[in-house]
Amino acid sequence: MKPKVAFFDFSSCEGCQLAILNCEDILLDILNLVDLVEFRMALTETAPRYDVAFVEGSIHRDEDIERILDIRARSTYLVALGACACIGNVQARSNFVAPAVNYGEIYGEEARNRVQVDPDYWDLWSHTRVRPIDAIVKVDAYLRGCPIVPREFLHLVKSLLQGTQPFFPPNAVCVDCKMNENECVLERGLTCMGPVTWGGCDSICINSGYVCDGCRGTLPHANVEAHIELMREHNIDDRDIRSRYRLFMGAEPIGRGV
C-alpha cells in the first residue's frame, strides 16, 4: 500500500510548500509512489492516519497547539518543514516586543490600550508566543531553511520510501562555504552566522555575496560564546549581536538567552 502523505500549515508564508511544487522534474514520480491525502487547505483533515505528515509554520495560538497535537497523534512520521516549523523563524522576533508596544506604534494609543484591557483582543497576544513545532510535539525529521532545500526534501522522501535513515550532517554552513571555495566574509570585515548555523544549504547566501543570517537554526554543538566574542572583535556592539541572533533564531534557546 502506498504511504499516506499529508501537508499541513501553521503560521508561514507557504514558501516551503511552493519550494516542493518547484521540484517539478521529480514531483510527479513521487506522487506516483505516495497517496497524497491532504495538501494545504484544499482537502479536509479527515484521514484517520498519516504515514508521513509534513508540517509547515510556527505555533502561536492555543488552537494551533490543539491542532498540532491532533496531527501528531494521527501521524507515524512527522516532518518539520522549513524554518518556521523548525525554529520559529523571523516571526519569533515579535516574542520580544509586548503587543501593546506594537499596536501602539502601528494603530495608535487607543489600540495600545484595547489590546491590554479588552479580553476580545487578548488573542493578539499570541503574536508574542511564536514557537517551533517541537516545542509542542516530537519531530522526527527537520527540513531546515527559509525556504527548504529541494535536495534535502528529495533525500528525505527517498529515504522514507526506501526504508533507510535520512541523514543531515550537523555541519556548519562553513563546510558548504569552503566546498564552494568562497572567501570568508570575515576577510571583508563582515560577520556571519555560518559557524553556528546548520549547513546543507550550499551556502547560497555567501555564494551570492551576502552573509549567512542563520535561517537554518543553530547547530547542537554551536559554540555561541566564541561566536559572540568573534562578533565583538569585529566591533559589533552587543545590541546588534543580539539582533543577529534574533533574526531567525529568536525562538531558540540561544536567541532567547542572548
Place this chain on the structure above:
Amino acid sequence: MSYYLATKKELIDWIQRLAAENQLYFPEKHGEASYRFNRVGPKSEIQFDRYIPTVVPPVKLLVPAREELLRFRTDAEGKTEVQPSLDTSFRVIAGVRSCDLKGISLMDLFFKDGVPDAYYLARRENTAIIGYSCNTPCDESAFCAAVDSLDHTEGADVYVTPVKEGDLLVEVKTSLGEKLTAGVDWKKCEDPEARRIGAVTARPEPFGRSFPAPLPDTMKIVADKYQSAVWEKHVKRCFSCGTCNLVCPTCYCFDVVDDLNLDAASGNRSRSWDGCMLPHFAEVSGGHNFRAEPAARQRHRVNRKFTYLPEKYEHGAVCVGCGRCGRQCTSHIDIFDIVTDLIQEGSR
C-alpha cells in the same frame, strides 16, 4: 632535463599559449584578499608577483569537493551494471607553489597506498604541474621553511625559480614538461645549480615563521604531548566548523554516499570532502563518538600532521606549512601556535 632562463614576459606568454590549447588553472585574485585556482581564459590575469595560498589548495582539481564515483542500474533480471565515472581529461595546473607541490606529492603517496584510488590517479596521471618557487614568505601565516617544504620541487613537470631581477630559471623535469615546452625559444641555462643556490641564499632568513625547536624535536614533542592542557586551550574558541580540514592540502578524508533513484533500481555513488574536526566524523553506528569533544578532535588533527601520518609513511611532517588553516580559521586558531605552545609548555 632541460634548463632555460626566461623573462617574466616569456613565461607568461607561454602559459597563456598553453591555456589557449588546454584546460589550464592558475591562482587568480578572488574577493578582497584571496586567491583561487581558476580556469584561465583570454581575460585572466597571469602574474607571479602577488600571491597567498588559495582558499582551497590545487588538490581540489584532483579530488573535487563533490564527485560522482559511479552509476549503477539493476535490470529486470536482477543483473547490476556499474559504470565508473572516471575523469581523464588533460589539464595543466600552473603557479603551484612549493607548499602545494609537496601537498600534491603527499596526496600521491596517500592515494596510491593500499587499494590505489582510481579516481585520484586518473586525474593525477592526466595533470601537468608547473611549479613556482617563492623568494619571500607569502604572508605572516606561512611556515613552509619550518616544515621543510619551501624547497620541494618533486611532482612538478616544470619548475620555475626567480633567480635575478627579471630572470627566471625554468627547470623542465619530466617528459611531459618537455612536451609542454617544445618549441620555446628561451635562452638555455648552463649553470642551473649555481643560479638556484644563488636564489636560495638570497632569501630572507628565517623565511617565514619558525618553531622554537628543530623539526625532528618538534615532531617528537607533539607525539609525546598526548596529555596536555594545550589541547583544551585553543578549542575554547573552536566552532568545529571543519574549515581547517577542508582548506588543508594534505587532508584527504571524504565521505561516500549512495543515492538510489525513485525507481529503486538505479542510482549513483558519490563522495565529498569530510574532516576530522567535524563533530560527527568519528561517530559510528549506535551513536558512539570516538572523538566527541573538540579537544580530542584538535589533538587528532595535529597528530595526523606531525605524528600519525609521518610514522605511517616514514615521512617528515605532513603539514606543509602553507598557513591556510590558521589564516582561514574563523576563530584564529593556528596549528603553528598550537605546536609552538606544545613546545613551550615544557616537558612533563
